[in-house]
Amino acid sequence: MSKNSSTTIQTVGRIANILRCFTESEADLGVMQISRETGLHKSTTSRLLSALHQEGFVEKSAETGKYRLGLGLVNLAGVVLERQNLHQAAQAYIKSLAEFTQETINISILDGEECINVESIHSPKSIRYTGRLGRRTPLHCTSTGKVQLTYMSPEQRQKILSQPLGAYTQHTITDPITLRIALAAVCDQGYAISNEEFEEGLVAIAAPIYDHTGEVIAALSISGPTYRMDSNTLQEFALPLKDAAKMISGQLGYIS
Amino acid sequence: MSKNSSTTIQTVGRIANILRCFTESEADLGVMQISRETGLHKSTTSRLLSALHQEGFVEKSAETGKYRLGLGLVNLAGVVLERQNLHQAAQAYIKSLAEFTQETINISILDGEECINVESIHSPKSIRYTGRLGRRTPLHCTSTGKVQLTYMSPEQRQKILSQPLGAYTQHTITDPITLRIALAAVCDQGYAISNEEFEEGLVAIAAPIYDHTGEVIAALSISGPTYRMDSNTLQEFALPLKDAAKMISGQLGYIS
DNA sequence: TTAGGGTGTTGCGTATAATGCAACAATGTT
DNA sequence: AACATTGTTGCATTATACGCAACACCCTAA
Secondary structure (H helix, E strand, C coil): CCCCCCCCCHHHHHHHHHHHHCCCCCCCECHHHHHHHHCCCHHHHHHHHHHHHHCCCEEECCCCCCEEECHHHHHHHHHHHHHCCHHHHHHHHHHHHHHHHCCEEEEEEEECCEEEEEEEECCCCCCCCCCCCCCEEECCCCHHHHHHHHHCCHHHHHHHHCCCCCCCCCCCCCCHHHHHHHHHHHHHHCCEEEECCCCCCEEEEEEEEECCCCCEEEEEEEEEECCCCCHHHHHHHHHHHHHHHHHHHHHCCCCC | CCCCCCCCCHHHHHHHHHHHHCCCCCCCECHHHHHHHHCCCHHHHHHHHHHHHHCCCEEECCCCCCEEECHHHHHHHHHHHHHCCHHHHHHHHHHHHHHHHCCEEEEEEEECCEEEEEEEECCCCCCCCCCCCCCEEECCCCHHHHHHHHHCCHHHHHHHHCCCCCCCCCCCCCCHHHHHHHHHHHHHHCCEEEECCCCCCEEEEEEEEECCCCCEEEEEEEEEECCCCCHHHHHHHHHHHHHHHHHHHHHCCCCC
């Protein structure tokens, strides 16, 4: 399966495809593996990788000779994360939220037609949802995604809802009309819930974070397994969640 | 000033130079600004940026038309950070260390001849050291750097110490002999201190984190302003710091 | 209003730079 | 030991990215 993204500059697309080959489960890759996955000639792959190596975008294991993503990327990502003042603004509040709930806390922002995690504190419990930094999740079946859908521009929402909505579990809402009704409820309540709509056994609740212009720029969520996140617990969590989101918004200059 | 890094593949070097133009203080850049800084023709710059945009490595502000680093980088960096199990292993311990000390906690790992921050909790105090994710710091004048220097291979240490040691402040140790003596002390005590050697008014103390093979893979540090981090306080912090580092090492499979 | 400096994008012909080939070295495997 | 697989490198070729220049857009100022 070759990943394609037609680009004005070929090399940029090739580099992107190479870098995207690396995942959590496939962290170390050899030249041939990448060559096969991208459809590039092995010599080309070898040369691109060695160039990426020089720039610190990938590392090369001395023992195995395999490549892995490099710390240069962390360096650049740090600049991105710092830009959103979210990190500093949120830290105190998500920490106390994590302590109170004992569940995993995430903050994610909208990137195109997906959510991307920019902040996360894991639950101390062994059974937990781990939303790692940089992870992308769909919009229509996650709590944070629903928040984003609720507060985005009508045109953008229309565009996304007019595409087929993938069924991740039996509970995923795949009908745009039903989803729109759910989003209306989000608007009323000020929070969104995803009840095993993205992953079996996973329940989450999310609330919007506003910036100084009054726009929703992120969503704060609590995620946990079904058996700990029953409807009573969700009720109990809703207010602290909304409070924390409001406090973070305040830090960003939002006047409610 | 044009940044050069001779690479086997020109485009990779150019892309790297472009991406490195973006910093915290200069987060939004126009085509011409980047063109000037990299020495690339403006048309080339424009095309490279638009290609990078398509791949999500940069974003383009709709209002200003300026570019900024994109979330695609966060995505890739997440894979890197997840690889080190540090994040999960450390979280509980650095949180309690942060609470106990009320100062900024960082974890940094060695990357080439620098340290790079992979984890940080900011002090709640308004006067604080903020070691953002992905930030690079020198080895010879930081607490974490000294830890890394102490436990690296003699050849590597020799190589670094044979280069000129930059004076960041009046207190920076620039004499390799003096530094070697200081490192010997680190080995004895199990922790390193940087007393305004990197930045005026900044004091830090760091201890090594070991992985399951018994190698030092990271350093855990507490940083704060001089007036709060006097020698008594440092003494008081040393043991909890070493304990936390030991516990994290244990999580990574280290048997002491 | 027009003129003007600065910026960002795009078509086009050219020349450079990246490519694929193939041979080689370096592994690991039967 | 023979084979299979992988990763690297020299070299000739051509496809690719380049620089030019013209254009389209802001702005601000006169």
